[in-house]
Amino acid sequence: MKLTFRWYGETDSIPLDYIREIPGITGVVTALYDAKPGQLWKEESLKRQKELCAAKGLEMEVIESIPVSEDIKLGKPNRDELIANYAKNIELVAKYGVKCVCYNFMPVFDWLRTTMHYVNPDGSNSLAYIYEDFLKVDPKHLHLPGWDESYTEDELQALLAEYKNISHQQLFENLVYFLERIIPVCERCDVNMAIHPDDPPWDVFSLPRIISNEEDLDKLFKAVPSTRNGLTLCTGSFGASRNNDLVHMAAKYAKEGRIHFAHLRNVKYLGDHDSFVEAGHLSKMGSLNIAKIVEALVENGFDGYVRPDHGRNIFGEDAKPGYGLYDRALGACYINGLFEMIEYKKGENK
Numbered sequence: 233m234k235l236t237f238r239w240y241g242e243t244d245s246i247p248l249d250y251i252r253e254i255p256g257i258t259g260v261v262t263a264l265y266d267a268k269p270g271q272l273w274k275e276e277s278l279k280r281q282k283e284l285c286a287a288k289g290l291e292m293e294v295i296e297s298i299p300v301s302e303d304i305k306l307g308k309p310n311r312d313e314l315i316a317n318y319a320k321n322i323e324l325v326a327k328y329g330v331k332c333v334c335y336n337f338m339p340v341f342d343w344l345r346t347t348m349h350y351v352n353p354d355g356s357n358s359l360a361y362i363y364e365d366f367l368k369v370d371p372k373h374l375h376l377p378g379w380d381e382s383y384t385e386d387e388l389q390a391l392l393a394e395y396k397n398i399s400h401q402q403l404f405e406n407l408v409y410f411l412e413r414i415i416p417v418c419e420r421c422d423v424n425m426a427i428h429p430d431d432p433p434w435d436v437f438s439l440p441r442i443i444s445n446e447e448d449l450d451k452l453f454k455a456v457p458s459t460r461n462g463l464t465l466c467t468g469s470f471g472a473s474r475n476n477d478l479v480h481m482a483a484k485y486a487k488e489g490r491i492h493f494a495h496l497r498n499v500k501y502l503g504d505h506d507s508f509v510e511a512g513h514l515s516k517m518g519s520l521n522i523a524k525i526v527e528a529l530v531e532n533g534f535d536g537y538v539r540p541d542h543g544r545n546i547f548g549e550d551a552k553p554g555y556g557l558y559d560r561a562l563g564a565c566y567i568n569g570l571f572e573m574i575e576y577k578k579g580e581n582k
């Protein structure tokens with residue numbers, strides 16, 4: 233595996249100088265933030281990003297994300313043009329040595345939480361999703377913590393209305409339509425597509441979500457069989473549902489060669505109804521057995537990229553939600569330890 237760390241480019245408050253000091257980090261996971269979804273990425277910007285990383289001895293082999301335009305998800309008539317742009321962006325990143333592209337197919341929203349500052353018993357604070365609080369959110373006046381409010385209220389309402397006609401099956405067919413055109417480009421360019429699961433893995437505001445569990449993944453891989461069509465195993469996203477067996481999923485999809493990227497983090501279930509808080513990475517801090525998940529990956533030949541995921545705010549840090557330095561660095565060290573021991577036992581790390 234290759235251990236990476238997410239870096240939001242030059243505006244990230246965490247400099248590459250700090251990232252490279254974290255033990256075992258080989259490269260960053262990054263993106264360009266100066267283009268809207270559907271637009272062509274600027275070669276100049278990508279080149280600069282790559283050079284900045286290279287100057288610090290860090291690779292730039294994973295992009296998270298090249299966002300998919302809503303019009304592609306909605307299957308609108310202009311989608312072919314937007315897909316052609318997406319393909320050009322894949323060709324461009326491949327030219328700069330990128331091997332893996334993480335993306336998602338969630339309508340309108342990416343990840344959702346109800347608070348950015350849930351106070352843990354140890355005094356640290358984390359992102360959390362409290363079911364009862366979510367029920368109180370009015371989709372007509374959405375102001376969700378951490379969500380970049382890139383739409384005006386009217387634009388958002390119009391977009392939500394467009395999704396009223398889109399069923400789960402229709403959204404799935406639109407994903408397949410997209411991949412049938414993108415995967416051949418990836419085959420040519422030696423790039424793996426790694427879909428990020430829904431976070432949390434259930435429908436929100438009656439919007440369909442289609443990458444929430446094993447059944448969804450099986451359906452996707454059956455429809456587009458190339459292993460270039462793979463997955464970001466985000467343990468915290470899938471793991472927010474108490475019905476997902478992450479150890480089993482890690483083993484199964486690693487064996488099938490579908491896991492190109494893993495986001496490793498823990499969640500702790502609260503109460504008995506779909507509420508959770510993002511815990512520290514260590515297995516015993518949360519409800520997921522991260523050690524067993526890593527073991528399942530290693531035992532089944534996983535050879536992709538890994539990154540620590542959302543951290544808590546600790547040591548007085550008040551960082552971009554989920555993306556502070558300290559707890560993710562602790563997470564990286566923990567992940568290193570797990571892989572080292574499990575690979576050692578397997579005889580791969582003598």
Ligand code: DNO
Nearest residue numbers: 296297334335336342343428
């Ligand atoms: C949250 C991230 C997601 C992820 C996208 C991928 O912290 O895991 O925003 O980057 O869903 O497209």
